[in-house]
Amino acid sequence: MDLIIEGIKKAFWLLVSFDPEVLGITFLSLKVSGTATLISLIIGISVGASVALTRFPGRRFAVSLINTGMALPPVVVGLFVTIFLWRNGPLGVLGILYTPLAMIIAQAVIATPIVMGITLAAVQQLPAKLRLQILALGATRLQMVWILIKEAKLSLLAAVMAGFGGVISEVGASIMVGGNIKGYSRVLTTATVMETGRGNFDVAIALSIILLLLAYLINLVLTQVQQRERAR
Amino acid sequence: MSRKSAIFEVRDLQVIRGGSLILNIPSLVVSDGEILVLIGPNGAGKSTLLTALSALLKPTRGEILFGGRKIGTEIPLLQYRRRLAMVLQEPLLFDTTVQNNVASGLKIRGTKRDEAEPIVSKTLERFGIAHLRDRSARTLSGGEARRASIARAFATNPEVLLLDEPFSALDPIMRETLLEDLEKVLRETKITTIFVTHDRVEALRLATRLGVMNTGNILQTGSADEVMNHPVNEFVASLVGVENLLHGRVIKKNETSFIASVSGQDIEATGPLKSGDPVVLCVRPENVTLSDIVSGGPAGRRNTFPANVERITPMGPYQKVQLNCGFPLVTYVTSHALSALSIKQGTEVLASFEVTAVHAISKASGTSPP
Numbered sequence: 001m002d003l004i005i006e007g008i009k010k011a012f013w014l015l016v017s018f019d020p021e022v023l024g025i026t027f028l029s030l031k032v033s034g035t036a037t038l039i040s041l042i043i044g045i046s047v048g049a050s051v052a053l054t055r056f057p058g059r060r061f062a063v064s065l066i067n068t069g070m071a072l073p074p075v076v077v078g079l080f081v082t083i084f085l086w087r088n089g090p091l092g093v094l095g096i097l098y099t100p101l102a103m104i105i106a107q108a109v110i111a112t113p114i115v116m117g118i119t120l121a122a123v124q125q126l127p128a129k130l131r132l133q134i135l136a137l138g139a140t141r142l143q144m145v146w147i148l149i150k151e152a153k154l155s156l157l158a159a160v161m162a163g164f165g166g167v168i169s170e171v172g173a174s175i176m177v178g179g180n181i182k183g184y185s186r187v188l189t190t191a192t193v194m195e196t197g198r199g200n201f202d203v204a205i206a207l208s209i210i211l212l213l214l215a216y217l218i219n220l221v222l223t224q225v226q227q228r229e230r231a232r
Numbered sequence: 233m234s235r236k237s238a239i240f241e242v243r244d245l246q247v248i249r250g251g252s253l254i255l256n257i258p259s260l261v262v263s264d265g266e267i268l269v270l271i272g273p274n275g276a277g278k279s280t281l282l283t284a285l286s287a288l289l290k291p292t293r294g295e296i297l298f299g300g301r302k303i304g305t306e307i308p309l310l311q312y313r314r315r316l317a318m319v320l321q322e323p324l325l326f327d328t329t330v331q332n333n334v335a336s337g338l339k340i341r342g343t344k345r346d347e348a349e350p351i352v353s354k355t356l357e358r359f360g361i362a363h364l365r366d367r368s369a370r371t372l373s374g375g376e377a378r379r380a381s382i383a384r385a386f387a388t389n390p391e392v393l394l395l396d397e398p399f400s401a402l403d404p405i406m407r408e409t410l411l412e413d414l415e416k417v418l419r420e421t422k423i424t425t426i427f428v429t430h431d432r433v434e435a436l437r438l439a440t441r442l443g444v445m446n447t448g449n450i451l452q453t454g455s456a457d458e459v460m461n462h463p464v465n466e467f468v469a470s471l472v473g474v475e476n477l478l479h480g481r482v483i484k485k486n487e488t489s490f491i492a493s494v495s496g497q498d499i500e501a502t503g504p505l506k507s508g509d510p511v512v513l514c515v516r517p518e519n520v521t522l523s524d525i526v527s528g529g530p531a532g533r534r535n536t537f538p539a540n541v542e543r544i545t546p547m548g549p550y551q552k553v554q555l556n557c558g559f560p561l562v563t564y565v566t567s568h569a570l571s572a573l574s575i576k577q578g579t580e581v582l583a584s585f586e587v588t589a590v591h592a593i594s595k596a597s598g599t600s601p602p
Binding site: 135 | 286288310316317322326336340384
């Protein structure tokens with residue numbers, strides 16, 4: 001119990017003292033996970049909406065792949081991204097393993113199927129005749145897709161929350177492709193794992209509280225937007 | 233009508249789905265400014281025809297000409313669609329305000345906000361929903377949503393308006409007020425309209441021309457009066473409310489009329505039928521009058537028959553009276569008339585109808601004589 005109380009005290013102190021190392025780790029976490037979520041939104045929404053709106057051979061297989069991708073284990077992603085970015089790997093020439101960029105790639109790979117799967121379900125749930133109505137209003141196909149995405153915006157906000165929540169909290173891939181390098185590729189989750197391993201439970205608890213607060217604040221903002229839209 | 237130019241011309245239009253021919257229109261011309269109402273039961277192909285006309289469905293064969301130019305080749309599809317507006321059965325409004333919904337067609341066309349604003353305001357006024365402009369479409373009642381949906385189509389100032397049962401699932405009061413407003417706007421704007429419905433009352437209110445559809449075919453087109461009183465076959469007759477379809481055979485030919493025997497009773501009708509021809513005589517129930525036996529029926533009316541009242545069914549303002557004259561006959565009378573004549577189930581009355589109120593469909597050819 002003392003351990004937890006000490007941890008909370010420490011967390012409070014680290015927060016109010018604006019500890020530069022903690023701040024750096026927090027900003028990097030936000031930067032990596034925010035960028036990865038943004039990338040996953042661009043790819044996930046376009047592919048998810050396209051699959052929802054088109055019929056092609058093997059579509060069911062593609063949908064099942066996307067749905068499976070929603071439960072992709074981060075360590076598996078970490079492993080494959082590491083192999084790809086390894087010196088002798090297919091993309092080894094880029095030399096980006098153990099960099100924040102590698103972490104962004106890995107996290108984007110994790111978040112993209114989540115966003116894609118939610119988008120697919122959201123767009124599929126819209127009334128089938130809505131597409132006809134939009135085209136009948138004189139829309140091009142691109143305008144139609146854009147209007148449909150806007151119509152599914154409440155569900156898409158859930159996709160943002162799920163995608164961001166998935167990557168800000170993952171540790172396996174980040175540690176594997178980022179290397180948890182101090183001041184360079186250390187994020188909240190990897191730092192928590194390290195501090196726990198060292199027995200520095202107070203710091204680990206402090207980092208966890210910051211992580212929880214961060215996740216909560218971002219989801220709070222998104223939930224506010226979602227519920228305001230809903231109530232309009 | 234024939235003097236007006238054709239806005240639509242459909243040639244050999246066929247739609248085949250799952251191996252079945254669901255639409256087969258050898259020819260259809262829609263003139264500029266007319267309100268063509270297509271009536272038919274569910275599955276008649278009305279909506280399919282509308283969807284094909286709006287180029288949202290690729291026909292299996294055939295072509296559609298718009299203003300004399302082939303759509304898809306001589307007019308690009310997008311350009312063509314932007315000259316029409318279609319309202320589907322459900323309002324399908326966007327998840328935004330009423331104003332933004334009504335403006336959506338204009339926005340899609342790239343109309344600037346300040347140019348769109350006066351058009352949207354005028355359209356909202358026209359359809360009586362100006363007070364709802366800032367309301368979310370999600371909070372609208374069924375009637376308000378239909379108004380917004382029709383206003384959205386109108387705001388784009390289309391050359392042709394395609395309406396696919398826009399009043400379905402509305403309560404009678406809402407339907408009536410919306411029908412009244414739409415009727416007014418259509419008469420004012422003189423916009424060419426194709427209106428699909430399965431409701432006879434809606435059809436008769438709006439149509440400058442009526443078309444009857446079934447199983448993917450247009451069975452008859454003509455003025456409302458022509459279709460109502462001179463249906464080409466039994467299906468059209470029953471669809472337009474001819475409840476008395478009397479099967480018989482011509483037994484005597486006069487100079488301008490003929491006598492047909494129906495269940496042993498002689499009925500006089502007009503038409504160029506020959507003696508011995510099988511015939512179906514169509515008598516609209518509103519053309520059948522009842523009188524008491526003592527009065528002897530309307531003077532000089534040749535088709536007068538003693539009848540037994542078999543059943544009386546209340547139908548709102550009217551009572552449906554089913555008679556047995558040797559052949560079954562249906563008529564509608566007001567409750568007041570029913571009590572004035574002391575008509576009850578089992579009463580003996582005289583049922584009569586004019587010779588000219590009988591429309592004959594020759595069974596020899598399967599259609600009505602010219």
